Amino acid sequence: MNYKILALVLIGLIFLYQLAVDCLAMASARRKIPENVADVYDLPAYHRWLRYFKEKTRLALLRHIAAHVTTLVIVAFDVYARIANALFPEGIYGAALAVLAADMVISLLYEIPFDYVNDLVIEQKYGFNHMSSKTFFIDQLKSLLVGLILTGGLCCLFILIHQTLGNWLPLAFAGLMLLFVLGAVFLSPFFSKLYNKFEPLPEGTLRDRLTALLTENGCTVKAIYVMDASKRSSKANAYFTGLGRTKTIVLYDTLLEQMNEDEIVAVFAHEMGHNKHRDTLKMYFLNAVNVAIMALLAWGVISIPEIYPDFGFLGVNYGFAFFLMASVGMSFLSPLTGLVFSALSRRFEYGADCFAAERGYGQALISALKKLARNTFTCLTPHPALVALTYSHPTVSQRVAALEQVGGQT
Ligand SMILES: [Zn+2]
Numbered sequence: 178m179n180y181k182i183l184a185l186v187l188i189g190l191i192f193l194y195q196l197a198v199d200c201l202a203m204a205s206a207r208r209k210i211p212e213n214v215a216d217v218y219d220l221p222a223y224h225r226w227l228r229y230f231k232e233k234t235r236l237a238l239l240r241h242i243a244a245h246v247t248t249l250v251i252v253a254f255d256v257y258a259r260i261a262n263a264l265f266p267e268g269i270y271g272a273a274l275a276v277l278a279a280d281m282v283i284s285l286l287y288e289i290p291f292d293y294v295n296d297l298v299i300e301q302k303y304g305f306n307h308m309s310s311k312t313f314f315i316d317q318l319k320s321l322l323v324g325l326i327l328t329g330g331l332c333c334l335f336i337l338i339h340q341t342l343g344n345w346l347p348l349a350f351a352g353l354m355l356l357f358v359l360g361a362v363f364l365s366p367f368f369s370k371l372y373n374k375f376e377p378l379p380e381g382t383l384r385d386r387l388t389a390l391l392t393e394n395g396c397t398v399k400a401i402y403v404m405d406a407s408k409r410s411s412k413a414n415a416y417f418t419g420l421g422r423t424k425t426i427v428l429y430d431t432l433l434e435q436m437n438e439d440e441i442v443a444v445f446a447h448e449m450g451h452n453k454h455r456d457t458l459k460m461y462f463l464n465a466v467n468v469a470i471m472a473l474l475a476w477g478v479i480s481i482p483e484i485y486p487d488f489g490f491l492g493v494n495y496g497f498a499f500f501l502m503a504s505v506g507m508s509f510l511s512p513l514t515g516l517v518f519s520a521l522s523r524r525f526e527y528g529a530d531c532f533a534a535e536r537g538y539g540q541a542l543i544s545a546l547k548k549l550a551r552n553t554f555t556c557l558t559p560h561p562a563l564v565a566l567t568y569s570h571p572t573v574s575q576r577v578a579a580l581e582q583v584g585g586q587t
Contacts, residue, residue, distance in 0.1 A: 180487040184252050184501065187509045192245040194512055199238040201563040206230050208558035211574040213581070217550050217557060226554050229303050236299065240291040247287055248504060255489030257497055262490070269340075269495065273332055276496030280504075281324055289317060300410065303554065308409045319371055328499070331357065336495050339479060346479060351472035358464050362457075366418050366425065375402040378428065386442050387426075390536070396449060401426045403433065411435075412553050415444050417452045424452075435552055436545055443533055443541035450532025456525040463518060467507075470514070474506040515567060522569040530576055531583050539584035543577050 206227060210218075218226055251257060257276045265271035297313060300306035308316075331353075338349045361368075369375075378384050378401040387401060399419070406414070406429035413432040419425050426448070432441060451457065478484060478498045485493055533542050550557065550573045557573055564572060571579070 180481075180484045181252065184488075184505050185249065187505050188245065188248050188252060191505075191508045192241075192249075195241045195245065196238075198563065198566060199234065199241060201560040201566075202234045202237070203231075205556055205559045205563060206234070208560065210557050213577045214547065214550070214557050214574045217547050217555075217573070222551070225303070229299070229554050230556055232299050233295070236291065236295055240287075243287045243291070244284070247283065251283070252488070257500065258489030258494075261494055261496070266491070269336055270333060272494050273336060273496035273499075274329055276494055277328055277332055277499060278325065280496070280500055281321065281328070285317070285321060292317070305411050305554070306409070307407055307411060312409065316372065323368070323371075332495055332499055335475070335499075339495075344480075347472040347476035350475050351468050354468040354471060355465060358461065358468065362461065363419070363423075366423075369404075369418075369427075373408065374405045375427065376405075377401065378403050383433075383438055383441060386438070387445055390442065390446060390449065394449060394453060394536075396452060398424045398426055401428065403428050403430050405430055407431050407434070413549060415448050417448055417457070436548060439538070439541040440545035440548065443538035443545050446533035446536055446538045447529045447542060450529030451525065453532060454525065454528050456529070459525070460522070463521065467514060470510060471502060471507060474502045478502055478506070512566065516565065519567060519569050520565070523564075523571045526570050526576070527579055530580055534580050534583040539580045543580050546573055546576055546580075 210223075257279055260279050261272040261275045264275045293310075293313065296306055296308060297310060334353060335350060338353065339346045342349050378387070384401065391398060398417075402425060404427050406412070411431055413429050413435050415426070415428045415432055417424060417426055426445070428441070428445070432444065436444065475498065478501045479493065479495075482493050484501070485491075485497065488497065490497060530542060533539065549555070555573060559568065559572055570576070
């Protein structure tokens with residue numbers, strides 16, 4: 178079997194799937210708006226939304242074409258092997274890191290222009306972007322550095338494990354990845370401090386109401402913070418972060434600006450629902466499935482050394498193994514895992530909405546969801562197939578319908 182042809186076929190299939198998803202997104206714009214969310218946009222706002230949505234979907238399509246054509250060219254013309262063989266004809270670590278660095282730099286070359294147009298042209302035009310081009314480029318640089326350190330470090334550990342443990346690699350790698358994911362959960366408050374500032378929520382009726390809600394439901398948290406999300410975007414949100422005693426709640430300053438107190442408490446109650454239902458933990462275990470698949474793929478690409486000469490390498494290249502695992506293997510499986518994951522995530526969202534509604538915040542949450550949809554230019558009419566394949570949240574209309582049902586029963 179020629180592994181290069183197999184990889185090219187898989188990348189081609191991933192490309193076709195992505196094109197189908199983009200077509201579904203484009204088709205979503207022409208669908209009729211459901212009755213229960215008809216009041217989200219008035220006519221001028223609807224036309225503005227439509228223009229915004231079309232510009233965004235067109236850009237996403239171009240981005241995907243650029244990404245997949247680049248990957249196809251890289252694989253077809255042995256680009257990474259040429260780089261690695263020229264720079265590090267000997268040695269395992271250098272050759273692996275050269276491939277990883279090349280992959281990261283090449284993807285940045287086409288990601289940055291698309292991100293730039295998305296954030297500083299389209300989002301700017303519709304008033305969502307608050308980021309200066311300086312913040313944009315500093316963010317890109319930080320992400321590149323974090324990415325290089327994390328992926329490079331992981332790859333080096335991977336090589337070390339394989340060299341010392343041999344066939345125990347999949348198990349050790351799975352354990353390592355799980356630690357990594359858990360570490361990311363613990364470290365995410367630290368990482369977000371790289372990008373944003375956090376201030377404690379000032380005293381007042383809002384803080385009293387949130388604290389009361391926490392106590393009533395037996396939740397203990399370390400602190401409630403307000404994050405300066407308005408620095409980048411006008412989009413509003415809130416989340417719980419950390420585990421156990423280090424648990425903190427983060428409210429976007431944009432949420433406080435755009436919502437009235439009832440709506441903020443309702444959004445907060447929804448987040449608390451996730452917390453009470455241990456949804457983050459459940460997602461963590463689901464990620465373990467992903468990790469297991471990745472470990473199997475890693476074992477596959479490492480235990481077949483014949484793969485590498487097909488791509489122009491002199492021997493096994495661990496960096497390229499990472500590339501095959503992530504950009505080919507995992508990407509090929511992602512429609513399937515995405516289908517399951519997004520379905521579960523949507524269930525969690527219904528559960529969290531229900532939690533808020535049962536505490537008397539159903540109507541306030543409906544009003545908050547509609548306001549969020551209006552303020553973020555949410556698509557009210559996504560194609561059902563698109564929702565099934567990619568949506569982590571049910572549509573606004575579905576959520577409103579479910580909330581009305583719970584509200585009617587209590
Ligand atoms: Zn949620």
